[in-house]
Amino acid sequence: EIRTKKSMELAAIEALKQSAQRLDQQIKLLSTAPKRPLREEKKPVKSFDELKGLLKIPVKGTIATSFGPYLNDRLNVLNFRSGINIKADRGEPIRAVSAGRIIYASWFKGYGNMIIIDHGNSYYTVYAHVEEFFKSKNDLVESDEVIATAGDTGSMTGSGLYFEVRHHGKPLDPMEWIKRG
Numbered sequence: 112e113i114r115t116k117k118s119m120e121l122a123a124i125e126a127l128k129q130s131a132q133r134l135d136q137q138i139k140l141l142s143t144a145p146k147r148p149l150r151e152e153k154k155p156v157k158s159f160d161e162l163k164g165l166l167k168i169p170v171k172g173t174i175a176t177s178f179g180p181y182l183n184d185r186l187n188v189l190n191f192r193s194g195i196n197i198k199a200d201r202g203e204p205i206r207a208v209s210a211g212r213i214i215y216a217s218w219f220k221g222y223g224n225m226i227i228i229d230h231g232n233s234y235y236t237v238y239a240h241v242e243e244f245f246k247s248k249n250d251l252v253e254s255d256e257v258i259a260t261a262g263d264t265g266s267m268t269g270s271g272l273y274f275e276v277r278h279h280g281k282p283l284d285p286m287e288w289i290k291r292g
Contacts, residue, residue, distance in 0.1 A: 120183075120185070121188070123267075124183070124188060124190060126221065127221055128190075129221070130219070130220055130221025130222060131193060131221070133219075133220065133221075134193075134219065134221075134222065134237070135280055137215070137219070137227075138227065138235060138237075138277060138280050139280050158231065158232055159209055159211075159230040159231060159232060159234040160232060160234065162208075162209055162288070163287060163288050164287065164288065164289075164290060164291075165288075165290050166208040166209065166288045166289050166290060167206070167208060167255065167289070167290060168197065168289050168290075169197070169205050169206050169207070169208050169236075169238060169272060169274055170197055170199045170203050170204070170205045170206070170261050170271075170272045170274075171199060171203055171204075172197040172198050172199030172200070172203065172261070172271060172272070173197065173198050174195055174196070174197055174198075174286075175195075175196040175197065175198040175268065175271065176192060176195060176196040176268075177192070177195055177286065178192055178193070178194060178195055178282070178284040178285060178286060179191065179192060179284065180192075193275050193277075193282035194237065194239075194273055194274050194275030194276075194282065194285055195273070195274055195275075195285050195286065196268060196271055196272070196273050196274075197261075197271050197272045197273075197274060198268075198269070198270070198271045199261040199270060199271045199272055200261065200270060201242060201260075201261060201262055201263065201270040202242065202243075202260045202261065202262075203260060203261040204257045204259075204260060204261075205238055205241060205257065205258055205259045205260060205261055205272055206255050206256060206257055206258065207228055207236075207252040207253065207254060207255065207256050207258050208236055208254070208288075208289075209228075209230050209236070209254050210230070210251075210252060210253050210254045211228040211229050211230040211231065211236075211251075211252060212228065212229050212249065212250070212251055212252070213226060213227070213228055213229075213246050213247065213248055213249065213250045213251075213252060213258070214227050214228070214229045214235075214248065214249075215227035215248060216244050216246060216247050216248050216250075217248075218264075218265075219239070219265070220265075221265060222237075222239035222240065222265050222273065223239055223240045223241070223262070223263075223264025223265020223266060224239070224240070224241040224242065224244065224259070224262065224264045224265070225237065225238065225239040225240075225241065225265075226238045226241060226244070226246065226258055226259055228252060228258075233278055233279045233280075234276070234277070234278050235275075235276075235277045235278075235280075236274070236275065236276055236277075237273075237274065237275035237276075237277065238258065238259060238272060238273075238274060239265065239272070239273040239274075239275075240261070240262055240263055240264050240265055240266040240270075240271060240272060240273050241259035241260060241261065241262055241264065241272070242259070242260045242261060242262025242263070242264060243259060243260045243262070244258075244259050245257055245258055245259055245260075246258045246259070276288050
């Protein structure tokens with residue numbers, strides 16, 4: 112029974128790794144796709160890289176897991192988390208951390224309902240496990256604008272938000288970007 116449980120959990124971890132690799136590939140594809148300019152598009156006051164340490168947390172909640180390598184104690188397996196999990200009530204508003212254009216708003220295997228925002232200069236934010244979308248692909252969003260609600264789609268840990276910051280497709284520690292306090 113223990114061996115069966117362990118092999119099932121290892122299979123689940125492998126499936127999550129494959130989903131993470133597909134996400135990496137999807138972001139690379141989306142970042143190279145031609146963008147159609149919209150007349151109402153405005154240049155942000157500050158570029159995204161100037162906002163490091165100044166972003167608001169995208170949803171009201173508590174940080175449940177952190178970025179980076181972690182050891183699965185039960186299976187004694189080392190994994191890497193490309194973002195953070197924020198425990199939040201189902202239906203809690205999710206806000207864009209900065210202005211940008213939505214380049215993806217749909218279901219993504221292993222992440223559930225997911226939104227990716229292009230903030231320019233190859234910076235992207237990823238919002239996963241969302242319950243309800245308020246924005247669609249190609250919509251422009253302002254900083255602090257509500258884009259979705261927290262949920263548990265694709266989540267194995269309950270209601271909340273999985274959040275990533277990426278530059279040139281490479282995951283960055285979101286906590287270095289979020290304002291403390």
